[in-house]
């Protein structure tokens with residue numbers, strides 16, 4: 001999947017493309033779907049999926065009855081094919097948790113701000129926030145906002161959805177027939193996803209599979225198409241059917257919903273090695289040996305299922321343990 005990224009096409013803009021609904025009937029078409037890709041610059045599958053869906057939408061003879069905005073994440077990192085330049089962009093959409101647990105604003109201490117000014121990703125983040133704020137301003141209170149933030153994973157993984165909602169609010173997510181993981185923001189705040197959810201948007205992060213797996217593009221495209229179909233008026237569903245088979249994204253019949261219960265943090269300077277053979281949703285039992293830290297065994301503190309086991313050399317998240325909350 002060697003993709004040459006031509007960011008010259010949008011030299012001064014974060015917007016990869018935009019499809020707007022029929023303006024004559026603006027009162028009826030207030031749904032906005034923000035599709036973002038490249039928040040991590042080495043995750044090219046999302047960019048390819050976005051470009052291909054955008055082209056397909058442009059070829060339709062009638063505009064979709066939905067406004068769709070395709071947003072670029074970390075532009076410089078995309079150019080350099082790196083996950084990030086200085087700091088993970090998907091950790092710095094910081095939110096103030098202290099307001100009746102309704103996070104609404106970014107808040108950073110003065111010292112943090114001084115440090116952050118030196119960081120490339122702060123510029124990227126602030127430009128993205130500007131686009132979002134301008135969009136909200138132009139739409140006004142009428143709009144209903146949805147989002148999908150596309151990612152892929154470094155190691156093999158089944159596709160899944162991660163979201164910052166309560167189990168009772170997962171109806172939209174369940175339409176995609178993928179495993180759903182809730183609550184990661186409690187352990188790693190500052191996700192773009194978390195930022196949008198805090199503004200009242202409905203949506204999720206989707207992990208399409210391993211970075212270079214050609215199937216990841218296909219899965220991400222199917223997720224986008226399905227979202228567009230769901231959020232558009234019924235007529236469009238038939239038209240979109242002309243260029244895509246009805247999406248059957250996952251081969252799981254009843255994908256489960258999980259909640260994150262535990263994160264293993266790797267202290268600075270320590271050597272962490274995940275034992276081989278774990279992948280997302282592998283079952284583990286309490287006290288099972290999962291990894292080593294400076295050659296000392298790391299045991300599972302609780303029973304559950306492994307999530308995001310670390311098999312690369314960098315990062316401070318060793319693994320997570322999730323548990324199933326659906327069908328309880």
Ligand SMILES: [Zn+2]
Pocket residue numbers: 039040043150151152
């Ligand atoms: Zn990512």
